[in-house]
Every structure is written in structure tokens, then in C-alpha cells.
Amino acid sequence: MNMQKPTLPKGTRDFAPEVMVKRNFIIQTIKQTFENFGFLPLETPALENLNTLMGKYGEEGDRLIFKILNSGDFLKDIQPEHLAEGYKKMTWRISEKALKYDLTVPLARFVVMNQGKITFPFRRYQIQPVWRGDSPQAGRYREFYQCDADVVGTDSLICEAEIILMINEVLQNLGLTEYSVKINNRKILAGIAQTIGMPQAETELCTAIDKIDKIGKQKVEAELAERGFPAEAIAQMQPFFAIQGDIFEKIQQLKPLLQNSEIGTKGITELEQTLELVKHFCQSDNFISQNHLDFDITLARGLNYYTGAIFEVKVHNLAIGSISGGGRYDNLTGAFGLPNVSGVGFSFGLDRIFDVLEKLNLFPAHTHTTTQVMFTNFDQTAQNYALSWLQKTRKAGIKAEIYPQPVKLKKQLDYANQKNIPFVVLIGSEEMEKQMFSLKDMQIGTQQQFHFEEMIAYIKKNSNNLV
Amino acid sequence: MNMQKPTLPKGTRDFAPEVMVKRNFIIQTIKQTFENFGFLPLETPALENLNTLMGKYGEEGDRLIFKILNSGDFLKDIQPEHLAEGYKKMTWRISEKALKYDLTVPLARFVVMNQGKITFPFRRYQIQPVWRGDSPQAGRYREFYQCDADVVGTDSLICEAEIILMINEVLQNLGLTEYSVKINNRKILAGIAQTIGMPQAETELCTAIDKIDKIGKQKVEAELAERGFPAEAIAQMQPFFAIQGDIFEKIQQLKPLLQNSEIGTKGITELEQTLELVKHFCQSDNFISQNHLDFDITLARGLNYYTGAIFEVKVHNLAIGSISGGGRYDNLTGAFGLPNVSGVGFSFGLDRIFDVLEKLNLFPAHTHTTTQVMFTNFDQTAQNYALSWLQKTRKAGIKAEIYPQPVKLKKQLDYANQKNIPFVVLIGSEEMEKQMFSLKDMQIGTQQQFHFEEMIAYIKKNSNNLV
Numbered sequence: 050m051n052m053q054k055p056t057l058p059k060g061t062r063d064f065a066p067e068v069m070v071k072r073n074f075i076i077q078t079i080k081q082t083f084e085n086f087g088f089l090p091l092e093t094p095a096l097e098n099l100n101t102l103m104g105k106y107g108e109e110g111d112r113l114i115f116k117i118l119n120s121g122d123f124l125k126d127i128q129p130e131h132l133a134e135g136y137k138k139m140t141w142r143i144s145e146k147a148l149k150y151d152l153t154v155p156l157a158r159f160v161v162m163n164q165g166k167i168t169f170p171f172r173r174y175q176i177q178p179v180w181r182g183d184s185p186q187a188g189r190y191r192e193f194y195q196c197d198a199d200v201v202g203t204d205s206l207i208c209e210a211e212i213i214l215m216i217n218e219v220l221q222n223l224g225l226t227e228y229s230v231k232i233n234n235r236k237i238l239a240g241i242a243q244t245i246g247m248p249q250a251e252t253e254l255c256t257a258i259d260k261i262d263k264i265g266k267q268k269v270e271a272e273l274a275e276r277g278f279p280a281e282a283i284a285q286m287q288p289f290f291a292i293q294g295d296i297f298e299k300i301q302q303l304k305p306l307l308q309n310s311e312i313g314t315k316g317i318t319e320l321e322q323t324l325e326l327v328k329h330f331c332q333s334d335n336f337i338s339q340n341h342l343d344f345d346i347t348l349a350r351g352l353n354y355y356t357g358a359i360f361e362v363k364v365h366n367l368a369i370g371s372i373s374g375g376g377r378y379d380n381l382t383g384a385f386g387l388p389n390v391s392g393v394g395f396s397f398g399l400d401r402i403f404d405v406l407e408k409l410n411l412f413p414a415h416t417h418t419t420t421q422v423m424f425t426n427f428d429q430t431a432q433n434y435a436l437s438w439l440q441k442t443r444k445a446g447i448k449a450e451i452y453p454q455p456v457k458l459k460k461q462l463d464y465a466n467q468k469n470i471p472f473v474v475l476i477g478s479e480e481m482e483k484q485m486f487s488l489k490d491m492q493i494g495t496q497q498q499f500h501f502e503e504m505i506a507y508i509k510k511n512s513n514n515l516v
Numbered sequence: 517m518n519m520q521k522p523t524l525p526k527g528t529r530d531f532a533p534e535v536m537v538k539r540n541f542i543i544q545t546i547k548q549t550f551e552n553f554g555f556l557p558l559e560t561p562a563l564e565n566l567n568t569l570m571g572k573y574g575e576e577g578d579r580l581i582f583k584i585l586n587s588g589d590f591l592k593d594i595q596p597e598h599l600a601e602g603y604k605k606m607t608w609r610i611s612e613k614a615l616k617y618d619l620t621v622p623l624a625r626f627v628v629m630n631q632g633k634i635t636f637p638f639r640r641y642q643i644q645p646v647w648r649g650d651s652p653q654a655g656r657y658r659e660f661y662q663c664d665a666d667v668v669g670t671d672s673l674i675c676e677a678e679i680i681l682m683i684n685e686v687l688q689n690l691g692l693t694e695y696s697v698k699i700n701n702r703k704i705l706a707g708i709a710q711t712i713g714m715p716q717a718e719t720e721l722c723t724a725i726d727k728i729d730k731i732g733k734q735k736v737e738a739e740l741a742e743r744g745f746p747a748e749a750i751a752q753m754q755p756f757f758a759i760q761g762d763i764f765e766k767i768q769q770l771k772p773l774l775q776n777s778e779i780g781t782k783g784i785t786e787l788e789q790t791l792e793l794v795k796h797f798c799q800s801d802n803f804i805s806q807n808h809l810d811f812d813i814t815l816a817r818g819l820n821y822y823t824g825a826i827f828e829v830k831v832h833n834l835a836i837g838s839i840s841g842g843g844r845y846d847n848l849t850g851a852f853g854l855p856n857v858s859g860v861g862f863s864f865g866l867d868r869i870f871d872v873l874e875k876l877n878l879f880p881a882h883t884h885t886t887t888q889v890m891f892t893n894f895d896q897t898a899q900n901y902a903l904s905w906l907q908k909t910r911k912a913g914i915k916a917e918i919y920p921q922p923v924k925l926k927k928q929l930d931y932a933n934q935k936n937i938p939f940v941v942l943i944g945s946e947e948m949e950k951q952m953f954s955l956k957d958m959q960i961g962t963q964q965q966f967h968f969e970e971m972i973a974y975i976k977k978n979s980n981n982l983v
Contacts (some may be wrong), residue, residue, distance in 0.1 A: 054628070054629075054852070054853065055565070055568050055625040055628055055629055055852045056565060056568075056629070057561065057564075057565070057625075057629070058561070058563045058564065058565055058612075058613050061561035061563050062561060063558070063559070063560050063561070063626050063629075063630075064557075064558065064559040064560075065558060065630070065633075066556035066557055066558060066640065069556070069557040069558060069559055070556075070557065072559075073557065084886060084887075084915050085910050085913070085914075085915050085916070086910065086915075086916075086917065087887040087890075087915060087916060087917025089533035089536070089537075089886050089887070089935075090531075090533055090536040090537065090540065090886075091530070091531065091532060091533060091536060092530070092531040092536055092539075093530050093531075094524065094525070094528035094529060094530070094659045095562060095615075095645065095647070095659060096525045096528050096582075096647070096658070096659055097524075097525065098522070098523060098524070098525055101522050101523075112587070112588070113587070115563075115584050115585075115587070115613075116584070116585040117582050117583070117584060117585070117615075118582075118583040118584070118585050118607065118610070118611055120579070120580070120582070120649040121579070121603075122602075122603045123603050123606075124599060124602065124603040124606055125603075127599060129596040129599060132591060132594060132596060132599070135589075135591065136588075136589045136590050136591040136592075139590075139591055140585065143585070144585055145525075146525050146582075148562075148584075158522040158524075159530050161521070161522055162521075162522055162523070162524070162530075163530075163532070166532075168931055168934040168935050170920055170931075172917065173533065178562065180562070180563070182587040191563070192561045192562060192563055200920070203920050203921060205920035205921050207899075207903075207918065207920040207921075208920055210903075214907070326900075326903065329900040329901075329903040329904060330903045330904060330906070330907045331904070331907065332904040332907075385521070385522045386521065419551060419556050419557075420551075420554040420556070423554075432674075433793075433796040434796075436674075436677075436793065436796040436797045437796060437797060437798070437799040439797070440681070440797045440798065440799075443552050443553065446552070447552075448551050448552050448553075448554060449552070449553075449554060450553065450554025450639065451674065453637055453667070453670050453672035453674040453675055454670060454672050454674075464635055464637075467635040468556075468635050
């Protein structure tokens with residue numbers, strides 16, 4: 050039998066109540082902000098057909114997708130000679146389903162399957178787990194939540210502007226103050242590649258300069274040389290590396306550098322129009338002047354996928370990667386036979402945000418507790434008396450419980466302490482006689498007698514419970 | 517390449533926004549009620565080790581568990597002779613992870629892994645998807661949500677009473693009025709088996725009489741005969757079948773029938789004590805007198821697992837199975853080497869509840885819409901003017917969006933209609949000049965001019981948006 054000490058699969062986690070409350074705070078904040086911007090919830094199953102996912106994330110992605118073994122006798126049609134064909138071919142013989150790898154391919158599949166029913170532009174958000182067979186390491190898991198928002202079916206730059214505002218709003222609502230929403234445009238990157246005479250090597254250029262934050266300019270230049278960029282091309286990069294100042298100064302410096310590239314100039318125009326729209330949105334409440342928006346021509350986000358705006362969020366003074374990224378794409382559903390569907394979207398990483406709020410001590414007080422009051426249990430008489438008051442406390446909207454057995458008071462108080470329950474009600478014969486309740490504040494240790502309604506008001510006033 | 521028209525795996529579903537809003541209403545109601553009763557959230561991963569799950573649900577369960585193919589070259593150590601050993605043995609060679617099948621075994625695993633850290637009694641709830649390779653049919657899916665609540669580590673009957681109250685509270689909060697919370701006790705069933713001289717056949721007795729609602733008394737008797745129950749035993753069942761009346765009358769009729777069975781008598785005592793506690797909880801607000809609580813000696817819920825109270829919820833006048841079930845167990849964690857952990861809990865089926873509310877038309881108005889107001893887009897001037905007011909509308913806590921392109925007004929209004937957006941703002945040159953806003957009520961078709969603050973107040977007052 051299975052009498053082993055149980056364990057969890059590598060790279061997966063349980064979320065105990067004290068962690069769940071904090072995760073729920075983040076999810077709730079994101080959800081409310083997304084809905085405030087008119088995005089609607091979508092959920093897709095964990096299981097997708099294997100052929101929906103395979104080939105969408107490159108060879109490495111194909112390898113990291115978790116495949117589900119077919120139910121029943123999956124060996125029925127397997128012959129010994131099939132073994133020799135290798136595991137990749139075998140996968141298709143014994144598996145037809147897989148766990149979703151991100152929320153974008155399922156969105157594309159949903160859009161194609163429901164194109165007749167969806168009202169476009171389709172503004173949807175999706176907060177769900179995804180699975181990747183990566184080697185687990187600090188901050189990287191095999192099962193983790195993504196929080197995506199996309200507008201599908203329009204190329205209006207209003208959507209870019211709204212996404213910038215919405216990202217900013219989420220971060221503000223989470224209590225963050227020191228961060229940059231970085232933007233760039235894939236067309237600007239194409240323009241740079243063109244201008245330095247390497248239009249065919251745009252992808253390599255992006256991959257290399259994307260690392261400048263981590264490895265510095267010199268190493269990026271070395272990598273470009275290694276990737277076959279001639280010395281003149283690298284020399285021509287210098288004016289681009291030298292761009293500096295605020296977002297408008299950078300744009301002014303970039304314009305003449307890209308004047309001979311049509312696509313580069315288009316990228317700058319898109320960026321300027323987006324900023325113009327952000328200004329119209331914000332008016333006096335000027336988001337841009339708060340220095341939260343930054344233009345970074347080295348922002349590339351590897352993926353070939355993006356065709357216009359690119360976004361990323363960096364929290365200052367923390368050794369943690371970006372907590373959000375996204376951009377404009379022109380071909381969401383091409384792989385499923387529906388061409389020319391344009392959209393723009395981004396994704397928050399729940400774990401990264403969690404780590405940031407934890408390190409900066411930004412979780413609000415109400416995420417440190419859930420149950421607001423515990424009734425103690427002296428003996429059967431007091432217990433039976435307490436039950437109806439417990440129920441009335443709950444009806445008053447207060448999260449409440451009773452210790453289910455009349456064990457020693459110290460044990461009951463330890464329980465309340467360990468669960469961070471801020472108040473404890475003590476009911477003895479005196480309290481029953483006077484119809485009063487002794488309320489103990491578990492943080493400061495004081496004890497006060499109240500009539501019932503007073504007690505309810507006191508608990509409500511003094512427990513920061515908003516969940 | 518994959519240019520196939522995409523599909524979903526059998527038995528899985530997408531939840532489009534209009535469905536998600538309703539599902540979220542159910543989940544939110546359950547969550548709030550559970551937390552009001554002092555239950556705290558737990559989440560466990562979708563992935564569990566294969567050996568955590570296998571052997572816990574019987575042979576049929578083992579077959580229905582979805583197994584994950586190992587990452588990388590899973591054929592590395594497979595020899596042709598392994599094929600001949602059959603797929604069951606092969607499963608263990610090429611798979612070490614699986615998708616969780618319910619929320620109870622993961623709870624048991626969590627309790628064992630964290631026994632040193634958990635504060636007992638452990639009151640946790642868990643609302644997550646589970647996966648089963650059953651044949652999909654109406655109302656049965658391969659990926660579906662369970663909503664569990666359990667108290668682990670105490671045998672206090674207060675927990676049984678609280679669970680009865682909590683189930684009732686959830687149903688009330690969902691707007692249900694015609695339902696029964698049915699209770700029974702496994703010890704009473706054991707007592708019946710003993711009394712009719714078939715103590716060894718308790719499981720068979722439970723399996724058969726559990727179906728009486730569906731197939732009727734005669735067929736149950738036929739099944740008992742088939743299962744080897746002698747005619748005298750079946751004859752001795754008659755007084756049990758004849759029990760009727762309200763919950764207290766039934767108990768009084770049952771008592772003499774079980775007087776020679778120690779375990780049966782213990783079951784009755786537990787039931788009576790639980791009812792006594794429910795009464796203490798409710799006082800004047802008498803839950804029992806509302807006829808929502810019913811004692812049903814044919815309620816058995818198949819599982820051998822339960823050792824005390826058994827619960828089930830039946831909605832009247834609907835051809836739909838039970839929407840909730842649960843009970844007391846004495847050996848949650850035995851399979852993981854930790855004996856004698858007692859607990860009591862139950863589970864709501866999200867899909868069943870959804871179907872019930874849909875059929876009874878009980879979803880509240882605010883679940884029919886999410887975005888509260890849409891700003892139309894006449895031309896670039898009006899659009900840029902509108903953006904700052906849109907942002908102010910959002911800051912006022914209203915869910916709002918703008919149509920992102922200045923297309924024909926009819927198309928914009930169709931979009932709002934299809935998305936059930938109740939209000940639309942029209943801004944033309946007249947409105948801009950007067951700093952007024954024309955608000956169109958999409959349901960009744962009227963249009964009114966407002967100053968901004970008036971408009972905000974009007975939308976808040978007239979859109980039932982609580983989410």
C-alpha cells in the first residue's frame with residue numbers, strides 16, 4: 050500500500066490560508082481594475098488538445114508542454130517497432146491532450162471557435178494557472194498563475210494607451226510607488242536594424258539588446274559581433290545607445306536617426322500618438338509627469354510575435370525580473386486558419402507580484418487575518434449559550450467561529466493566536482447572567498465587557514477586514 | 517502545419533464572459549459564506565504525484581485519473597518486453613504525475629505534510645477544478661469545479677451542526693427556497709444491517725438503498741435479493757422503510773427498531789445531539805421548523821469512507837441530482853501513515869448549482885452585465901474630449917469603456933447591446949460645448965442630458981452592478 054511520506058511534484062506548491070489571503074488580494078485588485086476598464090472574464094480549460102498547443106511555442110516549448118497519457122489501454126496499437134521511432138513520435142501515439150502552456154494560444158483557439166458569437170473588439174481578461182516543464186528554480190515554478198488582458202479585433206491605439214493606464218492603475222492599487230512602465234515599438238527595432246544595414250537580422254538584434262540591462266553594453270556588442278554583425282553595424286548602434294533624457298527628449302533624439310527608415314518612422318509615430326492619447330486620458334492627473342512611463346529602445350522581449358507596441362514593467366531597487374509584459378500582435382489566430390486578427394495585450398505574473406509586495410512589505414493589514422473573532426468554549430452550558438450569539442455575530446457580517454471543544458483556555462487562546470484571530474469572546478457564568486460579553490484583544494491583551502450590539506460595532510471598527 | 521479548425525477536448529468547456537459572471541457569483545457567495553463561518557482558503561496544485569492518488573479511489577478511480585507523461589525522453593529505459601507487461605505497469609514507467617481527482621486526497625496529503633505547522637482544528641475550504649476521465653454526458657464533465665469545506669482534527673458535533681447551517685446559509689444566499697438538507701448517520705446504517713442480521717453486508721445494503729429515490733422500494737428489494745440478502749432480512753427492512761413524519765417523529769420511530777444495536781443507538785444519539793446543537797445555534801430563527809432539514813435513513817452516499825454523519829442536498833421539483841454531499845470520516849490520512857485523524861466536511865458541485873439557478877431563473881440582475889457604461893466614438897475631436905471623462909468615470913468606481921474607433925454609431929450601439937451594457941454616453945459638438953453628456957438607456961431607449969456628476973450618480977443608482 051501507499052504508506053510513503055507524501056510529497057509534492059517538483060515545481061508545484063500548496064498555498065496555505067495565510068498565503069492564499071495575500072494571493073487573493075492581488076487577484077482581486079487585478080480583477081477589479083481590469084473590470085473597471087471594461088474587460089470581461091474568460092476561462093478556458095486546463096486541458097487542450099495536443100495539436101492545439103504543439104508547434105506554437107518553438108521546439109523548446111514543445112518539449113516543456115505537459116502531455117496527458119490517453120485513458121484506457123494506451124498500448125493497444127503500439128508495436129515494438131514503434132519504440133525505435135523515438136519518444137517524440139510515440140508521444141502522438143499515446144497522448145492527445147496536454148496542459149495549457151500560456152493563456153494566449155487558448156485565447157486564439159477560443160476566438161477562432163467562437164468567431165461568429167464574439168462581439169469584437171473582444172476585451173477579455175483571464176486569470177488562471179498554466180503549466181511548463183521547466184527546471185524549477187527560485188521564482189520559477191512548473192504550475193503558476195498568469196493574469197492576462199487583451200483587446201482582440203481592433204488596431205486602434207486607444208487600446209495601447211488604455212493598457213498603459215491599466216497597468217499603472219493596477220500597480221497603484223497594489224500600493225507600488227517605485228516602478229517604470231517601459232514601452233517600445235517593434236517597428237522602431239525594425240527601423241534600427243534597417244538603419245545599421247542589418248534588416249534581415251532584426252531578431253538577433255532584439256535578442257542581444259534585450260539583455261543590456263543584465264549584461265551591459267559591452268557584452269551586448271560582443272554578442273552582436275558573435276552573431277555576425279560587422280563592426281560598422283555595431284559602430285552605427287552607438288548613437289542609439291547614447292539616447293537619453295525623459296520620454297519626449299528620447300523621441301526627439303531618435304527621430305533623425307531613423308529618418309531614412311519608413312518602418313522606424315512609423316514606429317515613432319505610433320509611439321507619439323499613443324502618448325498623445327495617454328495625455329488626453331489623464332488631463333491634469335498627469336501620469337506621464339509622474340515618471341512612471343519610460344521609453345526604452347533596448348526593450349525587445351525576444352518574441353517575434355509582437356508587431357507594434359511592446360510593454361514591460363520594472364520595479365525599482367529590487368533584484369527581480371519584470372512583473373508584466375506584453376504588446377501588439379497582428380496575427381493572433383493565423384495558426385488556426387484565421388488570418389489578420391490584430392490585438393494588443395499583456396500579462397502579469399502573480400508570483401513575481403507576490404514576491405515584490407512581500408519584499409516591500411506592502412500587503413495591507415487585512416491580508417494578515419481572516420476570521421475576525423473566536424468564541425471560547427468554557428463548558429457545555431456556556432457553549433450552548435454561545436452558539437446563538439455566534440450565529441448572530443455571523444449574521445452581522447463578521448467572520449466568526451467557536452472553539453469546538455471545552456479544552457483548557459490556554460489551548461484555545463493559542464489556537465486564536467496562531468490563526469491571527471484579532472478578538473476572542475469569553476463567556477462565563479458572570480457574562481451569561483449579565484448578558485454581557487468579555488472581548489479580549491489578542492494583539493494588545495486588553496479585555497473589555499460589552500453588550501452584544503456594542504461588541505459587534507467594536508469588532509467592526511477595529512478589525513481591518515475587507516476581504 | 518496546424519491549420520486544423522481547433523476543437524476542445526471532450527468533456528471540457530470554455531467559460532465565456534456571460535457564463536463567467538454567473539459562475540463568479542456562485543463562487544463568491546460560497547466563499548463569503550464559508551469565510552463568515554471561519555473557514556480559510558487553501559489551494560493545492562493540479563499536479564500530484566501519481567503514487568499520492570493511485571489506490572485512493574478504487575480500481576475505477578485509478579482508471580479515471582489523468583496521468584501526465586514524463587518530460588523528456590520517457591522511452592529511455594523502456595524495452596520491447598515491457599510492452600508485453602500491459603499498459604497498467606507501463607503507466608508507472610512513463611508517468612510519475614497525475615491531475616488531482618478530488619479535493620479530499622490533496623487535503624489529506626497537505627495535512628500530513630504540514631502536520632507540525634497546522635493549527636488544529638483545521639478549518640479549510642477549497643474551490644478548485646478536478647479532473648476525471650469519465651465518459652462525458654449531460655451535466656458530467658472531465659474538468660469541473662468542486663467547492664469543499666472541512667474541519668479536520670476534532671470529533672466535536674458542533675462541526676456537524678455548523679456544516680448543516682453553513683450549507684443552508686449558502687443555499688439561502690443563492691436565493692434557493694425549495695430544498696432539503698438531508699442527513700443520516702453511517703452508524704444508523706450499520707445498526708440497520710446488524711438488526712436485519714446482515715452486519716457483514718453493510719456496504720451492499722448502503723449501495724442498494726441509496727438508490728431508493730431513483731428506482732423505488734421494489735427494485736431496491738430486488739437488488740438486495742440479488743446481492744444475497746435472504747427473504748427474512750428483506751422482510752425485516754419493512755419497518756425501516758415505513759418510517760415517516762418530521763425529523764423528530766422519524767427518530768422516535770427508529771429508536772425502538774435499533775434498540776438492540778449498540779452502534780445504531782450511538783448513531784441516533786449523535787443525530788439527536790447534532791439537532792440539539794442546531795437548535796442552540798438558531799434559537800428563534802428556527803431553521804428546523806422551516807422544513808429545510810430532513811432525516812433520511814436511505815441516504816448512504818455509497819462511500820465506505822464515512823463513519824458518522826452523512827449529508828446531501830436535494831433541490832425540489834427539479835430533475836437534477838444532489839448539489840452537495842459530505843459527512844464525517846475517522847481516517848482521513850491513514851493512507852499516508854497518519855492514523856486517527858477525524859474530520860467532517862462536504863462539497864458543493866459548481867455545475868449542478870449553476871444548472872439549478874439557471875433553470876429556476878435565480879441569477880440576480882447584476883450577473884447579466886459587467887461593463888456599466890460605454891462612451892461612443894464620433895470623431896477624433898469628440899474621442900479625445902471623451903477620454904478624460906471616461907477616465908474620471910472609472911475613477912468614480914464605474915466599469916466603463918470607449919468604443920475604440922469612430923465607426924458608424926449603429927455598429928457601436930449594436931456592440932453595446934450584444935455586450936448587455938446598460939448605458940451609452942453620446943458626445944457630439946453640442947455636448948462638448950455645453951459640457952453635458954447625453955446618456956442613452958439601452959433597455960428602455962430613452963436619452964437624457966446630464967452634467968458629469970449627475971450622470972455618475974444616475975448610472976450608479978440605476979445599474980445593479982455589485983460584482
